[in-house]
């Protein structure tokens with residue numbers, strides 16, 4: 026019977042469900058971009074000083090893991106705090 030084949034329409038939704046699944050896998054502690062940007066200075070200074078800010082700011086930590094742009098901002102600030110990387114060629 027051809028009618029049975031028409032009932033198998035679930036495949037078209039798989040992409041939709043995959044996105045929803047990814048959304049639901051976001052860390053519930055994720056503080057969001059606003060709070061991450063607010064704490065960026067403090068967070069980077071703690072990291073630069075050799076501390077682990079993830080215990081004090083678990084929500085912000087979760088956000089840096091989940092949000093590419095914020096993670097890049099943290100990375101940029103951190104490298105600025107730590108000075109020029111040793112891998113960079115020294116000026117003549």
Ligand SMILES: [Zn+2]
Pocket residue numbers: 057058059061088092093094095
């Ligand atoms: Zn963000």
